[in-house]
Amino acid sequence: MKFELFSQAELLQIHEATVEILKRVGIHTTSPRFKVLLMDHGCQEQGDRIVFTEDVIAKALKTVPASFKLYGRKDSHVLEIGQKRAYCQTCVGTPSMMDLETGEKRDATVEDLEEYTRLADALDYVNIISPIFPRDVPQEIILTIETATLLRNTSKPLSICVESARELPYILELLHLAAGGEEALHAKPIATIPVSPLSPLEYGFDPAEALLDVVEAGLPLGVEPCPMMGSTGPMTLIGTVAQHNAEILAGVIAAQLLKPGAPLTMSSRATFMDMRSGVGLWAMPEMGLAGAAMNQLGSYYNIPVAPGGYCGASKVADAQSGYEHLYNAMMEALVGSDIIGSAGSLDNALTSCYAMLVMDNEISSVVQRTIKGVEVDEDKLAVDVVAEVIASHGNFLAHKHTRKYLRAGELWVPPLGDRQTFEKWAINSEKVEDKARRIAKELIATHQVLPLSPEVEAEFDKVIARARHIEMGE
Amino acid sequence: MRFDFLSEQEVEQVHQATLAILKQIGIHTTSPRFKSLLLNSGCLEQGDRIVFPAEVVEKALSTAPKEFKVYGRDDSRVLEFGKSKAYTQTCVGTPSVMDLDSGEKRDVQLKDLEDYVRLADALEFIDVVSPIFPRDVPQEVIVSAETVAMLRNTTKPLRICAESSHEMKYIVEILAAVVGGKEVLMDRPLAYIEVSPLSPLEYGFDPAEALMDIVEAGLPLGVIPCPMMGSTGPMTLIGCVAQHNAEILAGVVASQLLKPGSPVIMSPRVTFMDMRSGVGLWAMPEMGMAAAASIQLARYYGIPSTATGYSGTSKLADAQSGYEHLYNALMPALIGTDVLAAAGSLDNVLTSCFAMLVMDNELSSVVQRTIKGTEVSEEKLAVDVIAEVIETHENFLAHKHTRKYLRAGELWNPPLSDRQTFEKWAVKGEKIEEKARLKAKELLASHQVEPLSAEVDAELKQILQRAQEHAQHGGGVIQKT
Amino acid sequence: MSNFNELAESVISGNFGRVKEITQEMINKGVEPLQIINDGLIAGMNVVGVRFKAEDMFVPEVMMSAKAMAGGMELVKPLIAETEMPSVGTVVLGTVKGDLHDIGKSLVAMILESGGFKVINLGTDIAPEGFIKAIREHKPQIVGMSALLTTTMLNMKATIELLKEEGLRDQVKVIIGGAPVSQSFAEEIGADGYGSDAMVAKDLCIKLVGKAS
Numbered sequence A: 001m002k003f004e005l006f007s008q009a010e011l012l013q014i015h016e017a018t019v020e021i022l023k024r025v026g027i028h029t030t031s032p033r034f035k036v037l038l039m040d041h042g043c044q045e046q047g048d049r050i051v052f053t054e055d056v057i058a059k060a061l062k063t064v065p066a067s068f069k070l071y072g073r074k075d076s077h078v079l080e081i082g083q084k085r086a087y088c089q090t091c092v093g094t095p096s097m098m099d100l101e102t103g104e105k106r107d108a109t110v111e112d113l114e115e116y117t118r119l120a121d122a123l124d125y126v127n128i129i130s131p132i133f134p135r136d137v138p139q140e141i142i143l144t145i146e147t148a149t150l151l152r153n154t155s156k157p158l159s160i161c162v163e164s165a166r167e168l169p170y171i172l173e174l175l176h177l178a179a180g181g182e183e184a185l186h187a188k189p190i191a192t193i194p195v196s197p198l199s200p201l202e203y204g205f206d207p208a209e210a211l212l213d214v215v216e217a218g219l220p221l222g223v224e225p226c227p228m229m230g231s232t233g234p235m236t237l238i239g240t241v242a243q244h245n246a247e248i249l250a251g252v253i254a255a256q257l258l259k260p261g262a263p264l265t266m267s268s269r270a271t272f273m274d275m276r277s278g279v280g281l282w283a284m285p286e287m288g289l290a291g292a293a294m295n296q297l298g299s300y301y302n303i304p305v306a307p308g309g310y311c312g313a314s315k316v317a318d319a320q321s322g323y324e325h326l327y328n329a330m331m332e333a334l335v336g337s338d339i340i341g342s343a344g345s346l347d348n349a350l351t352s353c354y355a356m357l358v359m360d361n362e363i364s365s366v367v368q369r370t371i372k373g374v375e376v377d378e379d380k381l382a383v384d385v386v387a388e389v390i391a392s393h394g395n396f397l398a399h400k401h402t403r404k405y406l407r408a409g410e411l412w413v414p415p416l417g418d419r420q421t422f423e424k425w426a427i428n429s430e431k432v433e434d435k436a437r438r439i440a441k442e443l444i445a446t447h448q449v450l451p452l453s454p455e456v457e458a459e460f461d462k463v464i465a466r467a468r469h470i471e472m473g474e
Numbered sequence B: 001m002r003f004d005f006l007s008e009q010e011v012e013q014v015h016q017a018t019l020a021i022l023k024q025i026g027i028h029t030t031s032p033r034f035k036s037l038l039l040n041s042g043c044l045e046q047g048d049r050i051v052f053p054a055e056v057v058e059k060a061l062s063t064a065p066k067e068f069k070v071y072g073r074d075d076s077r078v079l080e081f082g083k084s085k086a087y088t089q090t091c092v093g094t095p096s097v098m099d100l101d102s103g104e105k106r107d108v109q110l111k112d113l114e115d116y117v118r119l120a121d122a123l124e125f126i127d128v129v130s131p132i133f134p135r136d137v138p139q140e141v142i143v144s145a146e147t148v149a150m151l152r153n154t155t156k157p158l159r160i161c162a163e164s165s166h167e168m169k170y171i172v173e174i175l176a177a178v179v180g181g182k183e184v185l186m187d188r189p190l191a192y193i194e195v196s197p198l199s200p201l202e203y204g205f206d207p208a209e210a211l212m213d214i215v216e217a218g219l220p221l222g223v224i225p226c227p228m229m230g231s232t233g234p235m236t237l238i239g240c241v242a243q244h245n246a247e248i249l250a251g252v253v254a255s256q257l258l259k260p261g262s263p264v265i266m267s268p269r270v271t272f273m274d275m276r277s278g279v280g281l282w283a284m285p286e287m288g289m290a291a292a293a294s295i296q297l298a299r300y301y302g303i304p305s306t307a308t309g310y311s312g313t314s315k316l317a318d319a320q321s322g323y324e325h326l327y328n329a330l331m332p333a334l335i336g337t338d339v340l341a342a343a344g345s346l347d348n349v350l351t352s353c354f355a356m357l358v359m360d361n362e363l364s365s366v367v368q369r370t371i372k373g374t375e376v377s378e379e380k381l382a383v384d385v386i387a388e389v390i391e392t393h394e395n396f397l398a399h400k401h402t403r404k405y406l407r408a409g410e411l412w413n414p415p416l417s418d419r420q421t422f423e424k425w426a427v428k429g430e431k432i433e434e435k436a437r438l439k440a441k442e443l444l445a446s447h448q449v450e451p452l453s454a455e456v457d458a459e460l461k462q463i464l465q466r467a468q469e470h471a472q473h474g475g476g477v478i479q480k481t
Numbered sequence C: 001m002s003n004f005n006e007l008a009e010s011v012i013s014g015n016f017g018r019v020k021e022i023t024q025e026m027i028n029k030g031v032e033p034l035q036i037i038n039d040g041l042i043a044g045m046n047v048v049g050v051r052f053k054a055e056d057m058f059v060p061e062v063m064m065s066a067k068a069m070a071g072g073m074e075l076v077k078p079l080i081a082e083t084e085m086p087s088v089g090t091v092v093l094g095t096v097k098g099d100l101h102d103i104g105k106s107l108v109a110m111i112l113e114s115g116g117f118k119v120i121n122l123g124t125d126i127a128p129e130g131f132i133k134a135i136r137e138h139k140p141q142i143v144g145m146s147a148l149l150t151t152t153m154l155n156m157k158a159t160i161e162l163l164k165e166e167g168l169r170d171q172v173k174v175i176i177g178g179a180p181v182s183q184s185f186a187e188e189i190g191a192d193g194y195g196s197d198a199m200v201a202k203d204l205c206i207k208l209v210g211k212a213s
């Protein structure tokens, strides 16, 4: 299976535009460390900007690993980033939550973070967990608390986004504890850490420093700016893609210059705006199209990609969310995506929703099934089977070929969707959203997460206490 | 943009398997006319079956037209087959409808057919109209009655399904009356007509005869069998696609043998079954993946195609319908099909739903936007614009490039979706399904269709009457023994 | 006896050859034929019924089990009088005139067989006269009609009318099914029952023969 949004010539044209942006416009940064790193390796100062040369670009792109592995606390959770498996990742950082009982939007709490993480842990086709942002914890140490909460409530791989390098030491400490030491974490990273520079092409102090620290810590990095068509990027989709590509490559290059071979993903998030109302949109089709375009560029460079996809503008888990999330994720996955983020989100990634996460688990399942494609071989083409069934005036149901492939999993089994007869369905007349909500409640009530050892738990408490002390003066 | 569900080599493999099926297994038919057509043109008898030598197939494939047009009553509504435009067609034949007021499922009435067609006429991204099947018209002349009802309520092109040849004569008369004669109808077909042979590889009397009548009438023919994986076709998706391709090609070949160059459409519909419950499914992903594979074969032959499209197994317009319909439509659309069918359907094409049609209109819009692709040009890449904005410490919002492309339609404009802020949305707190239902009501209350002329309308009435009289004298489906 | 267990297990796993083998061995050893049927063949099939209802088995597997059971039955049959054969009942089944849809009807046939019914599957496009002829020939307790088209479902009514005319209506229960058919339609045309799927059809038939006998 192969899906190309662009011809090779078009792809080259976009790449050349990107190179031109890096050469002519370059980036701006307020981090001296970041600046020095780039200048030392051949980038040039031009006014207040740093521009890249073709040599630096070519050299850095050469050392990016085409694949790496991401692990969970549990051994069975191994993700092969680089193999285009379209792993599904929960949405990071939504400030709000759809209350599971009332269905009303409200502030996210740490209890939500616990339950939501546990729910994600229970869902088979959600592969990477990112934190929602609780409001009822001290915001000075929010990332530390999130990381601890995630590790306590899931054994799956994590994606922790850092706005600054300030809390990074605590995060690393927690990860070391959970993984069984610094060495162990290096050998088997259990988290990827994305950082977000500003668009257009602005590596502010915090993200620039964080980027360098993440790479130094040896954890897989995500470079995740978030331009908006017509506002912080050009109004043309392809123009925003070229700019976005340039700002991501700038980070990729910095990472490689710092540590050749450092694992990372191009985590594209090209968004747009409803120009009538000014609402920022993570909707279809632009979000999916831009994500797909960025994925094709990632393949061209042989760099793993991790766009946002399970997202839309709808405010509730309804039909619109259903098709928006499917659209964005499918377009990206068909081109080839390693990770697809934003699962469980509503309202342009502003709200997380338990029911939506259960629905996205279903969509992720079908997306992951789709990209496996179908195998074409003689036994599966089954010409002889057709001949036999017709010659015997029989029925395919009775042929052993049917039982064989049925048991071999030829048909997808929906984790959520209803497929009964109308009559059976009508007994409860349950909409899929309601079923999703019911399943979410059941799973939260019953699902058990692989616990941390009591010793590690105790160490976690100490790390948090220390963070409190240092960051909050307590 | 290019989507290959199968590699070139895999397409060749499936094509070879198809030829092997046609050559070794062939088809069975109970129509003597169909049989002699095939045998007189190089096919061979083998026991009770008719097999197709590869040369016969290849030759027929070479005469099938790559492009043709189907017209609406309104000149501006033209379907260009062969251009992979992913037109959207309403679902044919659902016996039930979701009542727009009560939201309950019930039998389709003539009034529903009229309303549904009028709604389809009003929706911008619904391009082809097909009938749902009303229970309160004389069932002996149902297809004729449907055709008249559709022509009165839309000016868009039609897709008619002929279960037998009994009514063909009247259908052609009705269409001819509207365009101004049978000759004109050949030049400006107002409809394409599809027939369904049985799977596996069985051309029963009725579909075989209907197929030939349609070709003779000069109307574009659709060949639309409907195998079910593991039941009337192999359990493997690709095996079912190969058999299906063979049964469709058999019809394509027959059409070309009868009249080389006659317009023909490959309409693959590989369905499957929930093997735990036995429910027949038009769901994702098998439906969409099989359609992608089959449409890729049609693309390989250069023959226009249709696929289903906007279908799923959900029982109402909910999130499941949303993602199922989009999935099944997107897969064949990306390969490059001409028509995506089943818009507005629920419950494995058993029920039509006004709200779902409004939702599918939205999906059709985004699918059609998607396959247009994204143009790559220097001006659109906008390197200079980026440089200027950064240099001036400005914002893209203020740049004229932004205004220009905004006006030029760079952003998709959703016909239905909600995209307000949460606060504005929360004033009503309306789910999209509800919004769709209200929109359907509004359109039905306000949308006017250009009426047929009084003379034509009278003529249609007469034809219907004749059809019914004929049926009552033993010519109809029911009485025929 | 463990042999019955093995026989039942072989029915459950749809092992046609093994079922025939064990059945033949038992016959050779002089095991009571009715016991072979009740404790082996039907016992196995009953488990299949339960597992299928619990969605633990696939349709084609149920079919294999039914086939395997039938294989055993065939060997035992000659040894017992026709009247002693434990059959739940006989059902004549067909798709009505003008209608070629047969997947659903065949599935119903298969599930009924797996439930111990003797099924006479007439095929598709069966005119009212065809049903009458089959009823006279096979003397079923139940006649089942399938229709998938709104046009052809009217032929169900025509068949019931003809049953009345021919004086057969009291001798059989009439059940109907197929996607456009409904309970209310069944009542309207005077059928005795409607089944929305194959499992419902089986339960319906069991209920009807219970009443009939």
Ligand code: B12
Residues within 6 Å of the ligand: B091, B092, B093, B094, B095, B133, B161, B162, B163, B164, B194, B195, B196, B197, B198, B199, B224, B225, B226, B227, B228, B232, B271, B277, B278, B279, B280, B347, B348, B349, B350, C098, C099, C100, C101, C102, C103, C104, C105, C107, C108, C144, C145, C146, C147, C148, C149, C150, C151, C175, C176, C177, C178, C179, C180, C194, C195, C196, C197, C198, C199, C201
């Ligand atoms: C497969 C199919 C075909 C195949 C049939 C192949 C075959 N060997 O059977 C083909 C392609 C040949 C075909 C042809 C046509 N079809 Co067709 N077909 C279908 C389809 C997709 C699935 C039917 C099916 O097999 N389902 C799976 C089985 C397992 O389910 P089932 O049949 O419902 O049976 C279950 C229950 O209903 C119940 N049941 C069934 N029978 C009985 C009997 C009793 C006694 C009981 C108790 C229970 C019971 O138990 C079964 C098992 O659980 C349906 C749509 C749908 N979703 O149903 C359209 C559908 C029935 N067809 C339709 C149409 C329009 C046609 C054609 C007219 C199309 C054409 N262009 O020519 C022709 C008519 C041919 C004819 N004269 O019969 C329409 C019906 C329209 C209407 N309102 O009447 C449908 C609804 C699709 C649509 N929306 O257009 N079709």
